[in-house]
Amino acid sequence: MKKLVTALFATIAIASSGSVFAGTSEITWTNPEKYTDMRPANETKKGFQQRTFRNLEKHVTKLASDLPEGYTLKMDVTDVNLAGEVQMRSTQMIRVVDRVFIPSMKFSYQLVDASGAVVKEEAEVKLKDMNFMDSSAANRYRSQSFSYEKVMLDKWFNAAFSDYKS
Template sequence: MDNLYWKGEIMKKLLLAALALSLSSTAVFAGEAKVSFAKLDNFTDIKAGHEQKERFRERLTEEFTSVFAGFAAKLPEGYQLEIDITDIDLAGDIRPGMTIHYDQIRWMKEIDWPRIQFTYALKNAQQEVVASGKEELRDMDYLRRVRIPSGKTSFEFEEKMLQDWFKHQVVSGAFPSQDAKTLTATK
């Protein structure tokens, strides 16, 4: 009985070690993202439709941070992408009086395109800035574009703009990437 107990304990430790190694090996090949937001009250349009204002803002910051973290995961080991989001104008508009079951709805029209402003700095493993800039992304044709929502965020139009920006950075050579060959092939 003691022999079976020790074999079971050894197996548990081996499985935990293998799991820890597999988890750490995926993180070793990824960069890191640090995302900050300017004062949200000054943003052009981050109005909540059917959610409490504070909960909506919390979800918005979490989801945008997640998008940039996904980009950083495609960077080589040791790289750090620092993003400071200074303004967001979400696609569509919340119109007074436009409600369904007492919830305001976001009305999508061609004239209410998404826009996001941010500054970025990409640092290599030695903490040297290898790329930096100020961006103002906008998609005036957002309702006509083919898009496949990732399911990672509820801000699909804004996420698509950011994906296109990151892809352009990699293809142009401004950002190194583990999938540069894949992105170049789909150019």
């Protein structure tokens, strides 16, 4: 019972603490068959694509939750180039991550407020992380898939939306 009361008070404290942040995101993956590198190593192309999209959507949703309540980040992704390159090693295909195979993404976005008004937009964002292997930030996602891409998205999001975050 004590844990329940503590959890209840914590929830009330969070809910009443000034600014409420709970933005959302929507991602459209335009022509993924034309993306620079969405090549699977040891799974089907469709399965890998779905897993990649699911992982990156989940990450962008987490980032967007730092936006004010009612705000929606709408992204239209037009290209993805994952860190590394799929190569044959011994008897199987694996993704080899090396400095020359940098992660990159191209997309457009709109940040829409609760009334539906566009408060910020960019027609074409070209992200790339030339120093992805030197960043200690990737350690944060070390045990997760697409860690380099997540760090790249973190850097972009924090720079692009610093005025909208708490």
